[in-house]
Amino acid sequence: MLTVKVRCIENQAAGINTFELVDPAGNALPPFTAGAHIDLHLPGGFVRQYSLCNSPRERHRYVVGVLNVLDGRGGSRSLHTHVRAGDLLQISSPRNNFPLVEEAERHLFIAGGIGVTPMMAMLEHCEATQADYQLYYCGETPERTGFRERLASLPGKRALIHYDGGDPARRLDIQALLQHHEPGTHVYCCGPAGLMAGVKAATQHWPAGTVHFEHFAAPVTAATTTDKDGEFAVTLARSGQSLAIPADKSIAQVLRDAGIACETSCEAGICGTCRTRYIDGEVDHRDFILADDEKRDHLLICCSRAKSATLVLDL
Numbered sequence: 001m002l003t004v005k006v007r008c009i010e011n012q013a014a015g016i017n018t019f020e021l022v023d024p025a026g027n028a029l030p031p032f033t034a035g036a037h038i039d040l041h042l043p044g045g046f047v048r049q050y051s052l053c054n055s056p057r058e059r060h061r062y063v064v065g066v067l068n069v070l071d072g073r074g075g076s077r078s079l080h081t082h083v084r085a086g087d088l089l090q091i092s093s094p095r096n097n098f099p100l101v102e103e104a105e106r107h108l109f110i111a112g113g114i115g116v117t118p119m120m121a122m123l124e125h126c127e128a129t130q131a132d133y134q135l136y137y138c139g140e141t142p143e144r145t146g147f148r149e150r151l152a153s154l155p156g157k158r159a160l161i162h163y164d165g166g167d168p169a170r171r172l173d174i175q176a177l178l179q180h181h182e183p184g185t186h187v188y189c190c191g192p193a194g195l196m197a198g199v200k201a202a203t204q205h206w207p208a209g210t211v212h213f214e215h216f217a218a219p220v221t222a223a224t225t226t227d228k229d230g231e232f233a234v235t236l237a238r239s240g241q242s243l244a245i246p247a248d249k250s251i252a253q254v255l256r257d258a259g260i261a262c263e264t265s266c267e268a269g270i271c272g273t274c275r276t277r278y279i280d281g282e283v284d285h286r287d288f289i290l291a292d293d294e295k296r297d298h299l300l301i302c303c304s305r306a307k308s309a310t311l312v313l314d315l
Contacts, residue, residue, distance in 0.1 A: 001041075002030070004062070006087045012065060012146040016114065017080060018053070021062045024088065028059040032094035034125040035118050035188075035214070038062060039092035039265050039273065043082040048075035049271045051118035051214070052094060053147075056125055062091075065146055067114040092265075097272045097289040098188070098214040100125060105184025107133040110174070110199055112191025113144075118214050119188065120147055123154065135159040136177065138195060140166045178202040181210070190214040215270045215288045232306040236260070236315045237279055251301040251313075260315070262301060269303035276301050281311035 004021040011017055023029055037051045050064035068080040083089070098118055100107060107126060109119045116137050126133040139145035139161060151159040164170040178187065178199065187210065189199040196213055203211045229247040234254075236243075245254050252274055255262045265273040269287030275298055284307050287300040301313075 002091050002093065004029075004089055004091055006083060006085050006089065007061065008085050009083075013148070014144045015068045016065060016144075016146040017068070018063050018065045019079070019083070021064070021089070021091065022060060026060075029062060030093050031059060032056055032062070032121075033096050034100050034121040035098035036094040036096040036121070037098075037118070037271070038064070038094050039271070040064065040079070041090040042075055042078045044074065044078045046073075046075040046078050047265050048079075049216075049266060051098075051121070053117045053120035054124070055128070056121055057128060062094075065114065065117040065120070067146075092273075095272055097270075098190070098212060100188075101186050101212075104186040104210075105132065106182065106186070107131060108185055108187045109133065109135040110138075110172075110177075110187060110189045110191070110195070111135065112138040112195040113140075114146065115189075115191030115195070115214070115216070116147060118190055120150070122188065123151075123159070127154070133158060136172060137161045138172050138191065139163055174198040175202045178206070181206045186210045186212065188212045188214075190216070209291075213288070229305060232308070233310045234306075235310055235312045237312050238315060242310075245305070250303060251305075251311075255301070255315075264302045267302045269300050272300065274300050274302045277314035279312040279314055281306055282308040283311065 003024060005024045007020045007022045009017050009019055032052055034056050037049045039047055040050055041047050050066055052062050053065045054061060054063035066076050066079055069076045100122055111119050119135060123135065135158060137159060141163060142148065145161060162172045187203060189196055231244055231246050234243050234245060234251055243254050243258055245251055252262050252264050263273055265271045270289060272289050277298055283299045284305040285295050285299060286303040290298060
């Protein structure tokens with residue numbers, strides 16, 4: 001955990017503020033890469049993940065952009081209502097589940113609403129490294145679209161903002177945009193569920209590993225528990241302890257109940273805080289961030305279950 005001071009708060013658009021976080025003593029903060037996020041511990045006991053939207057070359061500050069979701073779960077409302085410049089907050093070190101693929105020849109960014117925040121750091125990185133990129137940013141109106149001035153300063157037409165006024169008939173034609181895959185191109189998408197579903201459907205023919213998503217919440221179509229959920233066991237390799245995981249509890253919950261420390265945050269398989277190595281067993285992966293190669297030896301204990309009778313964890 002790190003302690004940071006809120007140096008300043010700036011309004012970027014209707015309901016969107018950026019919060020600049022610095023070390024209270026003026027020391028350098030841990031480095032981060034484009035696409036990374038931090039866990040922010042907020043008044044009221046909330047822990048929320050927010051993407052860093054400043055340049056990864058900056059070590060003196062972190063900047064997060066947050067939409068005040070009035071009908072949300074309360075985290076963004078707590079940040080907008082109770083946090084002021086000069087306050088001290090607890091944060092995690094940066095983690096990146098949405099990294100740029102450095103060997104890509106071209107980066108295609110598709111953002112909707114506040115989903116543009118992780119891409120702001122990506123754009124900074126692309127500009128600094130002279131990488132080829134294009135951003136399509138979907139918003140309802142200019143007044144509700146964050147970072148417009150910053151995007152307007154980019155050279156050429158690298159950032160195209162598409163306003164639809166909330167009319168589905170005027171939305172960006174994702175199917176046409178992604179109809180053809182140019183070799184070496186990777187697409188990155190973050191935004192509302194409808195936009196992300198559209199990009200996923202439109203890229204079914206793209207090569208494996210060239211389409212990347214950042215989820216701010218678990219997709220509503222994904223069930224976290226099902227009637228088929230059953231009990232299984234986990235064995236902790238280092239102690240030999242075995243624990244039963246009932247159908248109505250996650251691995252993380254059972255570990256905590258047994259007095260075994262395990263760090264979690266989102267409890268939905270989207271942040272990676274509880275990533276844990278497993279040694280044996282067949283995992284029913286239910287997260288939204290692990291790549292196929294990572295799933296061969298890691299799982300997220302907040303949401304994953306077992307297809308085998310037992311999982312052996314490297315704990």
